[in-house]
Amino acid sequence: MPQFLKEFFNRNGTGMGLAILGLVLFWTIGLIILPQLSMLDFSFRPNLPPPEIGGPKDVYTLENYKYLIYGPEGGGQDYNVVDLKVFFRTLLAAVCVTIFNLILCYPIAYYLGQNKGNHIRIFAIMLIIPYWINEILRAFALRIIFGETGVLNTLFVGLGIWDTPFDFIRNDIALYAGLGYAYILLMIFPMYNVIESLDKNQIEAARDLGAPWWRIHWRVVIPYAKPGISSGCTMVFMLSAGALAAPQILGGPSSLWFTQLIYQQFNDNNDWPQGAAYAIVLLVTCILFVLAMMRLFKVNMGDIGK
Amino acid sequence: MSAGVGVDLESLWIRFGDFVAVRDANVNINGGDFFSFLGPSGCGKTTILRAVSGFLEPSEGNVLIGGNNMKGIGPNKRPTALIFQNLALFPLMKVWENITFSMEIKGASAAERRKRADELLDMIALPGQGDKLPSELSGGQRQRVAIARALCAEPDVLLLDEPLSALDLKLRQHMRTELREIQQRVGITFIYITHDQGEALTMSDNIAVMRAGVIDQIADGKTIYNDPNTAFAASFVGENNVFRGKIKQVMGNEALIATNRSGELVARISTANQGKMKEGDDAMMFVRPEAFAIAPDGATGDHFVTARVNHEEFEGNVFNIFTEGEGGKEIKVSIPNHGQSFEDHTGQNITLEYETRNAVLVPAGELAAE
């Protein structure tokens, strides 16, 4: 038995240890790995009516993946321009949401992390409470704010600042705001956790040595907060790229999110293998992208867990 | 001393809400001095240092550095460098980057910074260690890196907040000498904070003794030790035996005290209190353990105390005798060991003798906690 398992059992006792181990294994294998493997399996099979499943036509094929790249056979185009465009736009938008969120949340996390007292607790509670409301309601609330006859338009048109209402929805502003807002906590809390443990004296030492505020952040706070930043960015990126409710509710009519295409394949077209293939492509691309970014910014896998 | 930059505190008050952390401090620190603030925990030492470095605006009064009023000038613009109680080295920067951080701010090239770092590393006796991380150094080495980092900023005044408190005893004593040497070499003003009177006495040109936000005495170490102003200063710095009583008669700079437990004794009125103490005042007389000598039995007079020996200790350089005076009063006596034979007095009554100039009289007041 490896050393860490021995210690684990010593610490928790055999019975409790087995129970914990069993639950963790059930969680990772039963609820994560097996379903994903079956999705993977789906993605390599043709879409067949139920009677033909397991029949001679049920063979492994790359058709579903080819479809994303080349489109339907005889579709008149060399590449599946529509779906690919949605795919890359989704990734790009997720990157933008992540960066926007990082810029917005870093000062908040820094403020929360470096100050103490009651007002900080109140601030934190005010950040958390909106998340008791479910995602759909929050998205619709944003629609009420950004809609054509929504709060903002009524206000600005009423004040005579704008002549005609501005279409926040068609211009995707509502979508970005919704996505940004949806994951704010996931960005703030990992950063807050790290920054809270940063010794105030280091900031003062840097200031005492003559550093202006931006250099203190650049050389002292940000390097220290890097694990929190990467952990927050990873979560926000993954979740925005995989978001469904916000794009569904806040997206403009012309701007599909890739998850919506996946949803359509599963539900509207009833083509599970095709949907599975799209989902797998999204998942793998996101993971590769995150790994590449981690390499670029020299972040270790262990840091993400902080 | 050299023409270093002096620091003056003028009627400095610092309040946190209703709490007064520093009360009317007036201090003149000469340029090039090694100046210490000495006081127990919580007396406001760090608070004063923060006001000098600019992290804290005084509620009233002024901080002058080199004669210039520092009001409204931020810590990054003052000619001071602060060494923190916990050093606050940047853990993710290499040692050489830590040391030359102040040059990086001014836009010095990497080559220049490397060169300067190497010079400073030589000075602090850590040559070739520039590429390590602070976590890879020992406590004493980190200590020296912090000093180098502060010196690299070429401050006029170096502020040190109990920088040795995290080190073990041996290293602490070694670093005392080293700090003093560095100070003499660079010739800038050092303001040093400590609650360790040994540190203050060995290193400083001048010392300010602080008690609960008030500065009791500013003087060189010898004066503070031999001629304290207040009961607090007398009891905080070094060991002291206290005799409480009332002044019976003032005779010039001396006075006869009717002590509570040891009869009538004579003492020298401390310099700062001469002319201010009068008959009937409550007073405290302090005699250091090493100022007592064993007198022939039966001697009596106004500079003899009789006591019964509780136990004795041999400490190497001194024999310590712990006695019980009249009425249960504890008196400690230290007899220097110069190889003489020394009989055991335990259980006996002995007579102790002191010279009047070694018994210092101050007004009755608060004593330092043991």
Ligand SMILES: Nc1ncnc2c1ncn2[C@@H]1O[C@H](COP(=O)(O)OP(=O)(O)OP(=O)(O)O)[C@@H](O)[C@H]1O
């Ligand atoms: N920001 C603050 N707000 C309120 N009170 C404070 C603040 N900073 C310090 N104090 C109080 O001022 C007093 C002096 O604090 P200071 O840190 O100067 O003590 P110190 O002499 O440096 O003690 P130590 O040797 O323990 O470091 C303490 O009673 C402390 O509680």
Ligand SMILES: [Mg+2]
């Ligand atoms: Mg302090």
